[in-house]
């Protein structure tokens with residue numbers, strides 16, 4: 216086996232100049248963890264754009280190979296849980312942050328980060344979900360645990376055309392929920408309807424600038440990908456005993472709100488931190504994805520790209536211009 220392999224490498228020159236190129240690395244350069252995996256597929260997430268473009272809050276040291284998602288085959292392991300030839304998924308933990316990530320032909324990770332892939336699921340299908348699908352599924356599971364059923368009312372998804380938004384809408388619609396999709400791309404209404412959204416709204420409609428402590432009630436549950444004033448607006452427009460899951464921050468990280476949604480309407484705000492999901496819960500969520508939440512068809516944008524094409528896709532996602540899922544084919 217050659218010990219040289221292809222990887223996307225980000226090199227930090229200064230805050231503005233960060234290069235992203237495909238380079239040859241040596242397996243000996245990978246971190247000294249117990250399990251070496253040959254990556255077949257990865258997928259692109261917003262966090263990867265931050266890491267790839269030099270965001271020191273995500274990745275401290277460069278040169279660095281991003282990629283928070285990987286699915287492939289165990290090549291060798293010093294651990295006890297897996298054997299060579301096993302098909303596996305790794306998402307989150309420190310992968311692609313300060314541990315060399317999935318935008319490469321090989322990763323070496325602790326076995327405690329690894330999820331076994333069921334026999335009837337391909338590495339490609341696993342990465343159509345990836346962290347985005349896992350995050351959407353975690354929120355949907357929070358809704359269900361909170362007692363939200365399709366008859367409870369409308370469910371809002373913000374950042375609708377993005378990776379998390381797309382997977383969330385498709386899975387919620389499959390489960391019979393009435394989904395309101397909030398988007399900045401009204402020209403893609405047809406796409407969102409086909410995905411399963413029953414109503415589409417312009418994202419400005421949930422960006423209330425008034426000082427009103429509460430707003431007209433609209434949704435019973437929300438998955439918010441954008442944060443900022445959008446999240447503040449959602450909280451104030453949620454029905455009594457509704458639930459709001461926030462996972463993202465593409466609009467902003469500051470939340471200015473008041474306590475009335477909580478003490479007058481009993482609204483529950485739940486943070487989703489998929490990377491840190493403990494293994495027991497992680498296995499439960501993947502099990503949901505591959506069974507109850509599994510999509511019968513993938514009728515949304517799935518752009519399959521090579522490592523060489525990836526830098527351009529990263530730049531498009533950083534500008535909020537991607538639609539659906541970006542799948543990265545790494546090796547056979």
Ligand SMILES: NC(=O)c1ccc[n+]([C@@H]2O[C@H](COP(=O)([O-])OP(=O)(O)OC[C@H]3O[C@@H](n4cnc5c(N)ncnc54)[C@H](OP(=O)(O)O)[C@@H]3O)[C@@H](O)[C@H]2O)c1
Nearest residue numbers: 261374375376377378379398399463464465466488489535
């Ligand atoms: N906490 C976690 O566990 C977790 C896991 C995964 C992702 N995330 C976070 O969730 C967010 C979405 O991730 P993703 O991978 O789905 O990213 P993505 O594919 O880039 O999607 C983000 C979407 O947000 C919308 N958007 C972009 N800029 C916006 C702005 N300034 N204001 C409002 N909306 C804007 C766009 O959709 P429209 O044009 O349709 O509005 C865009 O497609 C990111 O913040 C990411 O870091 C968190």
